[in-house]
Amino acid sequence: MTDPKETINIENVVASTGIGQELDLQSVAMDLEGADYDPEQFPGLVYRTQNPKSAALIFRSGKIVCTGAKSTADVHESLEIVFDKLRELNIEVNENPEIVVQNIVTSADLGRNLNLNAIAIGLGLENIEYEPEQFPGLVYRLDEPEVVALLFGSGKLVITGGKKPEDAEQAVDKIVSRLEELGLLE
């Protein structure tokens, strides 16, 4: 039927960057509208962007983590907003800070129900974790690409730990072919 690869959807992208400048988070928290800063609880200041939607964690060192974006392009857009907000506060920000994608979370659909019990035994109990008492998903760690897949009885899956969108595509291909050769799909 439909190629499971075409059902892949990026759900979250995490990236890190830095403005190359130390920050006084206390004063940034005062001047930046909507900023959450509670150093007792966490050393980073939380700033949320609306369009695109994301959450940025800003640290004293000037390093920033952006999470919640739906694409790598959105990560760049969100961080540009953060950079501009900081510039408005008369904080120097490098012209083009390097943005490194650290993790991409993806969802997909194999289009068929899965017998997780059979898969756990078929794929080998060594590299699989399936504890339905604790979590309904089967945890499958792949070596190439190095990602973690969560497989569900519905045939839906989550792939996380990848650094580029192709990682998820490769992972889906490998999962499909492995399940097929074991006769565990369809």
Added chain:
Amino acid sequence: RLRKWQERIRTKDAGERNLQFALSEIDRMASALGVPRSVREVASVIYRRALSEDLIRGRSIEGVATSTLYAACRQEGIPRSLEEVAEVSRVDQKEIGRTYRYISQELGLEMRPVDPKQYVPRFCSDLGVSEEVQSKANEIIDTTAEQGLLSGKSPTGYAAAAIYAASLLCNEKKTQREVADVAQVTEVTIRNRYQEQIEALGIH
């Protein structure tokens, strides 16, 4: 030289004391859970393996002891849920679960998923239902699991729903609350699993 020797004895003694403590804790918890002696022996074998492979470092003795007991119950085919094990342990359920997964992975225990049928004898005995209900529940579990209904579902809730359904089919009705209490799941879970199971069985 003498100091080194003393140190060795001291650590050996400490290790011995820790092992004794762990084994006595396994014994205490096993008694509280009412599992046979064979399970305690399996648990202590797993614990000694974990100790010899240095898996205890950075973890609490109690946590590892509880996890090995949880694993031993499963290996012996008389599982206790994490909730039940947590009730007799001083370690919380979440840590028992993650320690179990770690020990299981590192020792290559290759634990198979729990079969809901393994809970049926104990739950039925606690409910005081007949042998007929018990075998009917087993039949329901086998038939519906073959149709793929088991994937992702907790074994206790699945067993509880099958027992509830069986009690109705055998005219020995137990309420959802009664079954929920012995299985330690909510009535909502029993209702949900029950609906799926009777539909799969074609009982409308």
Added chain:
DNA sequence: AGATTACTTTTAAAAGC
């Protein structure tokens, strides 16, 4: 008996305890 909210799992980075 629903509905809603919330927690379980996985992943990565940041700074500090």
Added chain:
DNA sequence: GCTTTAAAAAGTAATCT
């Protein structure tokens, strides 16, 4: 190891009407 952030998957649970 923990703290925080976001997101999906599906199951279970607590709370409210």
